[in-house]
Amino acid sequence: MQSSIEERLTKKSKKAKLETFGKSLSFICIAFIVLVVISILYFVASKGIATFTQNGVSIGSFLGGTDWNPSGKGADGQPLVGALPMITGSFLVTFLSAIVATPFAIGAAVFMTEISPKMGKKILQPVIELLVGIPSVVYGFIGLTVVVPAVRNVFGGSGFGILAGTFVLFVMILPTVTSMTIDALNTVPRHYREASLALGATRWQTVYKVVLRSAIPGILTAVVFGMARAFGEALAVQMVIGNAALMPGNLVSPASTLTSILTMGMGNTVMGSLQNNVLWSLALILLVMSLVFNIMTRLIGKKGAMK
Structure with missing residues (x-):
């Protein structure tokens, strides 16, 4: 009798078994995701460094060179694999599109949250969701x-270049940032707003000096996410930037990005x-920049949490 009671007390119930099964399944899924990420990092890194370990290309000439012709060689007999034009093009279109998109995103967000929430949810929210769902090829x-x-008619030239890529990426990252x-x-x-209004501040003073300043970490995170998407965008940029592996002389001359050369x-x-x-080396640069953007996001989030 006593042994049967002890057995029933020590035996796991169905709920306990189900909880153990759920924890085990969750651990397996997390371990699988970690394994996939580590495998991708290792694969891209091993392929990317082959340019320097197997082909004898120096890191300085790769990152600082301006001539891109992997099939040819320079006067010194070294391969022409300077990636600086593509790196410059990627950073230019990324930062310019983020600079243009940020004011529009903040203005739309303020309108939807502080000025007209009902109209924002009925009209702007569906528009934003529609923009997110449009394929990049469109x-x-x-x-x-x-x-x-339009760029050709207004600024001259062929129309292909950094400026055209900036306009396209601006529209693409605007829904994300917004x-x-x-x-x-x-x-x-909400009591931040109420306290500000109770002290005699106007609605715009409350929005500018209280709401926006309190939301700065979240806004910066949104901008970084938008930049991460812009930096990794391939097809849309490839169609409008000109795909010339040359240092961009101005915003309306054909240029290229890391992703356009890869595709x-x-x-x-x-x-x-x-x-x-060398293409894998370009992919490695993209991967490193993605990690940098993720680290920036986490740092901004930690600073916001500390406040």
Whole structure:
């Protein structure tokens, strides 16, 4: 009798077994995700450093060189694999699109949260969701048929270049930055607004000096996320930037980005060759920049949490 009671007391119930099963399943899923991430990092890194370990290209000439022709060689006999034009193009379109998109995103978010929440939810929210769901190739095609001719007519040149890529990326990252900015503004406690108004501040003073300043960490996080998407965008930028592996002399001259060179060259190289290895090196730069953006986001989030 006593042994049966002890057995029933020590035996796991169905709920306890189910909880153990759920924890085990969650651990397996997390371990699988971690394994996939580590595998991707290792694979891209091992392929990317082959340019320097197997082909003898120096890191300085790769990151600082301005001539890009992996099939040819310079006067010194070294391969022409200078990635500086693509790195410069990627950073230019990323920062310019973020600079242009941020004021529009903040203005739309303030309107939707502080001025007219009902109209914002009924009209602007569906528009933002629609912009998020549009494929990048559609953005690129619109940029090719609308933005490029407009830039050509207003600024001259061919119309292809950093400026056209900036306009296309501006529209692409605007929904992301706007949505995250709205979330940041909504997290500001309501009693902040009430206290400001009770002290005699106007609505605009409350928005500018209380709400926006309290939401700065969230807004910065939104901008960094938008920049991360802009930096990694490939197809839309490729269609409007001109894809010339040259240092951009101005905003309306054909240029290139890391992603545009990758998409053009990925199917035209042989695995293990220098032409293929340098593409993996460009992919490694993209991966490193993605990690940098993620680290920046976490640092901004920690500072916001400390406040």
